[in-house]
Amino acid sequence: MANWQGVAEFVAVAESQSFTRAAVQLNVSTAHVSRQVRDLEQRLGSELLYRTxxxxxLTEAGQIYYQHCRPLLDGLGNAERAVGNLQxxxxxxxxITAPVTYGERxxxxxxxxFLQQHPKVTIHCELTNQQLDLIDSNYDLAIRLGRLENSDLIAKRLGSRQLWTCASPAYLAAHGEPHTLSELTHHQCLVGTLNHWRFNNAGQDQMLRVxxxxxxxxxxxxxxxxxxxxGIVxxxxxxxxxxxxxGKLVSVLNSYQPENEGIWALYPPGRQHSPKVRMLIDYLVEHL
Incomplete structure (x- = not known):
């Protein structure tokens, strides 16, 4: 493996033609520059500089070595700046992945x-109601709704949503309006993925099968x-x-309305240090 020790000092001396000026440029002592260049020459087994x-x-070997080292240092500088820019x-x-309807709306x-403001960012967004594995599927960010399962992911609350129980005026006129949770057993309930609804009953969270x-x-x-x-939904x-x-729908059972649920951004550990992830999350927090 190549040894970079002494290369920066050698290039600085070669370009400034002075150990003193090279030391000032590198913000080190002249003795340090001299020692590094001397060790480099010993390692290469060749004299690189004529000193008077x-x-x-530069010696002939020094000229050849400089011609190879200068592009390498330029590339290293570019690499460091590229990584710095990422920060x-x-x-x-x-x-990113998000639920279908909430994602669309x-x-x-x-x-x-966000893309209009940050033209160097490219986003691949998958809208799905399936909870994808972010790490295995290499996603940077997921938008999740409601209660979160315990996981190794980091969660940032973006906002909240409220559940409403409601029905059309025509349905309520035909079947009556429920005023207690037990009355729901006498109604047609329009059921989603889960077979239960959430309510707040006397300050306690209650799940009711419908x-x-x-x-x-x-x-x-x-x-x-x-x-x-x-029916009721x-x-x-x-x-x-x-x-x-x-007025196309009427909210019912308002005294049993559950507490707000969270809208979350989930991401694997370490992704919060990425500016594209961090800035998108901040943008979502601001506007949601």
């Missing part, structure tokens, strides 16, 4: 604006079913707030 009391010049300027590929629009005429893993499909008067705010605001 008035000047320093300050967001650049390169960033792989809230995450990808922010990603697009059943109905429709089970579907799509929030959009469940929303449409509720709008079609098929429990969905996050970003699905139903507009429909509640314009």
């Amino acid at each position: 009391t008035r000047r320093v010049s 300050t300027i967001p650049q390169g590929l960033l792989r 809230h995450i990808t629009p922010l990603i697009n604006r 059943e109905g005429v429709l089970r579907c893993n799509s929030g959009e499909a469940l929303l449409d079913a509720a709008l079609c008067d098929l 429990q969905l996050p705010d970003y699905y139903v707030t507009t429909a509640i605001a314009n």
Whole structure:
């Protein structure tokens, strides 16, 4: 393996033609420069410099060695600057995954604006409701909703979401409005991936098993079913707030409404030191 010891000192002397000026340039002592160059010559078994009391010049071997060393030092400097830039300027590929509907409505629009501000970043975004393994699949960042499972991933809270239990006015007119959790057993519940709904009952978190005429893993499909008067649905705010605001849906069981759930950015340990990951997370926190 090549030994870099003394190379920077030799190049500095060769270019300045002075041990003293080379020492000033490298911010070291003249004795240090002289010792490093002497050790380098001994290691190479060849004299690199002619030394007189008035000047320093390159020998033939020194000229050849300098011609090879100068590009190497330039490359090393470029490599160090490239790594330094990675710590300050967001650049390169960033792989992210997010839930489908929330990703379409809230995450990808922010990603697009983030890319406008940081043209050196490339983002590959996969929208899926499956919880992908970030480490095995080499993802930098995942957006997760609700309660988190224990893992070795680092979590940063981006915001929160509220679950709403609601139904259309026509359904409530035909079947009545439930006022207690036990009354849900007499209603058609439009069920998603989980077969239970979350409520807050007298300050305690309560999971209630529900059943109905429709089970579907799509929030959009469940929303449409509720709008079609098929039953009661429990969905996050970003699905139903507009429909509640314009009267197409009515929120029910408001006294049992569960506490807000988190919206999270998850990433493997060490990724927070990457500017592209850190700055995207900060951007999401600001706008969510």
